[in-house]
């Protein structure tokens with residue numbers, strides 16, 4: 001099937017269809033199939049929306065049963081059984097065992113909706129305007145979320161000044177020698193710094209879109225302590241790294257953090273259905289009824305699959321342990337690949353099943369992604385210049401498929417290095 005209809009009818013804003021030019025039709029687990037029957041191994045997982053794979057059978061069954069009995073689909077925020085069941089399950093399986101008593105806000109179905117709600121609320125709670133965000137942060141594409149996002153290209157799309165935020169250096173931004181927490185501390189303390197006391201700090205534990213920049217756990221803990229010291233609220237955007245991507249359900253558990261507000265979306269429905277949550281410590285839950293809302297905040301089909309995903313995958317710690325084990329498998333595989341192709345100058349980084357290779361030559365990752373696609377592997381790039389090859393298979397991918405994906409990356413990298421040597425035109429990849 002040709003891609004003509006996409007070229008003729010869809011806006012030029014389209015992105016991933018350019019990098020992965022196939023018409024997809026069916027999917028199961030870690031595998032996608034196009035209309036011509038070609039199979040692709042998915043190391044992208046819809047940007048970590050599909051942590052439990054495509055169409056997980058137990059979730060599909062729960063969904064079909066619910067639809068078949070005419071379960072309610074849309075309900076704004078009227079009370080529905082599906083929503084009650086989801087909240088109770090989320091409380092019992094996720095919040096309570098971790099000692100969290102956060103209230104659950106349903107801000108509208110996308111990640112950026114969750115971030116906008118968080119930004120509004122921290123301003124309302126503190127009466128302050130500024131929010132500190134970090135270099136290479138990504139928090140979404142609406143204006144508030146863009147104002148705390150680093151990427152110049154995405155920011156420029158706003159077409160107006162993005163204000164009421166201050167960018168601070170993320171962990172390691174100035175290299176290993178500089179502790180950026182000390183830098184931020186100094187900026188906040190110094191009455192001559194020009195930095196007003198902010199309402200909050202918003203951070204990702206691993207900056208996925210920003211190039212798989214992994215924050216040191218102690219740095220995160222120090223950042224939280226800084227927030228407490230200056231009475232700034234502490235927001236963790238766990239939209240992409242939450243729901244088990246790094247191992248534990250929340251990516252901040254390993255650092256022992258206690259965020260005031262947590263943003264969740266992407267894999268929370270477990271099935272690729274839109275759903276987002278903003279989790280709020282009870283003392284900060286000071287909204288007026290209806291002060292923030294969204295038409296699709298009551299997406300009951302997503303509640304059904306979300307509750308089922310928690311029952312199926314989070315009744316014990318086996319998924320977490322498997323993710324940590326498989327993440328190490330990926331890391332070791334990438335280290336071997338990097339060592340085998342020293343000319344590519346690749347360095348490996350990541351946490352859990354979010355692993356990546358950063359290349360010194362910024363065109364390399366895009367070229368590898370393109371050649372991997374031709375070999376039947378879907379894998380994307382990230383970072384300000386698309387210089388990072390980002391591996392995010394579904395958490396349920398088995399060892400054999402992980403190995404298969406690594407072999408394709410190895411072959412694609414060999415091809416990219418060979419082409420590089422021949423000084424051919426590098427391929428630039430358009431992202432998002």
Ligand SMILES: *Cc1c(COP(=O)(O)O)cnc(C)c1O
Nearest residue numbers: 110111112138139140237239240
């Ligand atoms: C994807 C993402 C968002 C935005 O989510 P959308 O559903 O695309 O609006 C925000 N923050 C992080 C960390 C993300 O990965």
